[in-house]
Amino acid sequence: MLVNASEMLKKAKAGHYAVGQFNINNLEWTKAILLTAQENNSPVILGVSEGAGKYMAGYKTVVGMVKGMIEELNITVPVALHLDHGSYEGCLKCVEAGFTSIMFDGSHYPIEENVAKTKELVKICAENNMSLEAEVGSIGGEEDGVIGMGECADPKECKMVADLGIDFLAAGIGNIHGKYPANWQGLSFETLDAIQQLTGDMPLVLHGGTGIPADMIKKAISLGVSKINVNTECQLSFAEATRKYIEEGKDQQGKGYDPRKLLAPGFEAIKATVKEKMELFGSVNKA
Numbered sequence: 001m002l003v004n005a006s007e008m009l010k011k012a013k014a015g016h017y018a019v020g021q022f023n024i025n026n027l028e029w030t031k032a033i034l035l036t037a038q039e040n041n042s043p044v045i046l047g048v049s050e051g052a053g054k055y056m057a058g059y060k061t062v063v064g065m066v067k068g069m070i071e072e073l074n075i076t077v078p079v080a081l082h083l084d085h086g087s088y089e090g091c092l093k094c095v096e097a098g099f100t101s102i103m104f105d106g107s108h109y110p111i112e113e114n115v116a117k118t119k120e121l122v123k124i125c126a127e128n129n130m131s132l133e134a135e136v137g138s139i140g141g142e143e144d145g146v147i148g149m150g151e152c153a154d155p156k157e158c159k160m161v162a163d164l165g166i167d168f169l170a171a172g173i174g175n176i177h178g179k180y181p182a183n184w185q186g187l188s189f190e191t192l193d194a195i196q197q198l199t200g201d202m203p204l205v206l207h208g209g210t211g212i213p214a215d216m217i218k219k220a221i222s223l224g225v226s227k228i229n230v231n232t233e234c235q236l237s238f239a240e241a242t243r244k245y246i247e248e249g250k251d252q253q254g255k256g257y258d259p260r261k262l263l264a265p266g267f268e269a270i271k272a273t274v275k276e277k278m279e280l281f282g283s284v285n286k287a
């Protein structure tokens, strides 16, 4: 069932669990995530970065694929199709293409401009029954060429943006996209706590979920995080399983070169990673 992410995240915040956003790159990724969500009776958010959208031949292609799969695979759990780190122009394209949710990443603008553009998108999302995520304080690491320093968001700025009518808020609390460096300082729970105290019921989003220790994830959920983005971890699982298949020479045995066979171990690895995350986040049986 394709829905926006507003209800599922309100329920998650009230129920003290988090819904995973898993980024998709192709048909295998999408199918693996949808089937795992259904098998675990979990709500799910499919994340699409602008780069991945381009890779998959455009947002309309993505919408067609996701809608088709939901119908043909009988996916009845709530699924949101969400633009990840969208530019203002990218957001407008996804509205037109039929996404159900968007993230406007205005974190690199001065706060006044971030606010002005977010306000415009609040109006557009309301008219189109879509949910909207905004970001305050840039998130560390690299995503589609945008490099953030992993700063901590100003709780007062978070409150200001939360009050614009958005549905959920991503705030930097020392989290980083991609792999965490060995000298990473960990999440700033002090910042998270201060943000939640000011923003109340607003579901908070944790980006860069790959490699954050399980106890930190649980603590973040207890402090109001209701959506956790996982991207790199599925990529690593997929690559590892695919490498093993090739290294074992299985592509050279029989019809092991058949793409449906060649991509199967990676597909199963994504499923296992997604299941593990749904269990950790507490979203199993919350559909």
Ligand SMILES: [Zn+2]
Residues within 6 Å of the ligand: 085, 139, 143, 177, 207, 208, 229
């Ligand atoms: Zn992110």
